[in-house]
Amino acid sequence: MDYLEIDGGCTLSGEIEISGAKNAALPLLAMSILCKGEVKICNLPSVADIKTMLLLLEDLGASYSYEDECATINTDSINKTEAKYDIVRKMRASILTLGPLLARFGECRVSLPGGCAIGQRPIDLHLKALELMGAEIEIKEGYVLASAKDGLKGATIIFDKVTVTGTENIVMAAALAKGETKIINAAKEPEVVQLCEILNDNGILIKGIGSDELIIHGRDRSLLEIEELSVIPDRIEAGSYLCAGAITNSTITLKKVNHSHLISIILKLQEMGYNFDLNEESITIKPSPKITPISIATTEYPGFPTDMQAQFMALSLIADGTSVIEERLFENR
Template sequence: MSIKIPNSPEADPSVLQIWGGAPLKGHVRISGAKNSALVLIVAALLCSEDCRLRNVPALVDVTLMGEILLSLGVKITQTGDVLDINATTIGKSQAPYELVSQLRASFFAIGPLLARLGAACVPLPGGCTIGARPVALHVRGLQLMGADVQIEHGMVNAYIKGNRKRLKGAKIYLDYPSVGATETLMMAATLADGETIIENAAQEPEVVDLANFCNAMGAKIQGAGTNTIVICGVPQLHTADYAIIPDRVEAATFLIAGAITYSELTVSPVIPDHLTAAIAKLRDIGAQVVTDSPDCLRIIPGSSLRGTDIETLPYPGFPTDMQAQFMALLSLSEGNSLVSETVFENRLRHVPELNRMGADIRVKNNHAIIRGVPMLSGAPVVATDLRASAALVLAGLAAQGKTTIQGLHHLDRGYEQLENKLLKVGAKLQRLPQSQANISPVSAINSDALIPS
């Protein structure tokens, strides 16, 4: 079954118009985690039998990842949020540039391809323009496992050296706890000969989800969720039926939607432990977050919002993927706030767009100094990356008047049916073609906002 790629944003641009000030009320169903879904789809390449993934979100990035697997000769069938993947036969080891260049996570295929086929050729990755995300950690780890890796003309070529048919176990220390490098090397190690130890590993819930999926297929992985992961390689993996964890970033985004509109919302299913940092900051700002059931959270807004400081860090620290959304909330919080972005060096591009709506935010290096204002005003704005788009939606929900958001291809990469979910809880918004919105072209506002991501 072929998966249809959506039209490009340039071919069929649309905008989201939001009339702010509407109170929200009700329940929001949280979709499967985007960042888990992408890597679990890639991990299915490790298995020479059928695999079934459940709770797969309907996102542009997921569609692209499906297309990449199809291009490698893998069979995929999709029914609702269930994806059946058969990688019994992988027809080729080279992923197509035109797809990989649009999706950062597709680079992770190098690990499973190398483990299964002994060779892989993958273009250097693309994705949101939020900063450099080097693959040096991936490459060094694969080299320690016995791979010869060369980077030429934008392509990463890897193959197992000598007469070996399998990668070999190795002790790998990551200079930085990179999620992508941890996941790539963990997947490669599942089929390696011997034991692999990854030290200073990323501890994100998505890493744990990947380990649990691999273990469901017969891998032997211990320590996921800690900074040391031990993988004992096995000759092959078997079929598995696995449900993806809920999206913690989507859940936190909707909790902020409640706080910024002074509305009570419930979100489920969630894993509250995955949201510890976000919940703590919401409470600092003045909202209550209560647990209605083990997988359901409710936000109760306070009488006022107050500023706080945020520093993004690897998990279990505050997630960089929530920085922009919290900045929208802090722009309406009393007093001064400081947001320090330590993960990506180019992830404050939403600041000019929030300022366009009346926020008072100054940027110095990787710090944003926010002085809370009493109100925001609707304005035409441009989403510059995935999480920035969510921040502008949140700001639009709270602003007076109409906000028109361009660059929705970013939003569609990571939020499943966001506007429909907001409509169901009372938001006033609509998506329509840009030609009907009576606004200036995107290029007049932000010439680089249409870089594919």
């Protein structure tokens, strides 16, 4: 598809179901490396990154089947621990296999992820944390070479800045480490919370879920048994549809949505004049007689998400006055 042609200038109406969150699905797919037997992950979004992560798991030796937005994965057959550049270059989140592979097999070789169009997202925080857990790390010919022959050990880790994938990687590594791992300044995003809750429900004691300090009690390379789980709704997709309703001043309803994950977005839309009906798994946005300008500064969850900045910039174009949007997370966005 070279371009999208949009015939606009009309109001919207109706209902739409929100897909599973890609950024929650990817760490859950990587988490399957920590498991024995089959793991069924449902409500997967139909996006390229999901297919790439499944391809990476298959290249490592795992088997999987995919049907009706569900992937059934078995990592018992993994027979190598190298995440190749040809696959990793397609998706930065491939680095999420680093922690699980190292924790389970005691060694791995993972290609460095490619560049990022919206700014630098280095993995040095991941690597420093793994070194504190006893890993030997070397960067060679574009690959991270990691080794922990006697297994990873619990440690206290202080992240210098909030990192979502860094928190996820270390939580998964700590799950199979020996002893207790404490993560200070952990990310609090819903995607991180779901990963922790699933591990906690399946034999990994984790304290502080949802806070910026996590304590993980590892199982010393004892694999998990997880049968089936479902990915949380995509809060950015939901927020984008809410902005579409706001821009067209329409009444639309989102279904299969968790509005507790959307508080910062809903509050900003209410500040602009929009009203909502909130039910257990649905949100309805209603038209506003006057659209008020706003001030927004992007920040980590539970603050305003950087991935909603562009949508609100478009919405601000029809506000009655001057809006100010400040990007604080990515220098090139």
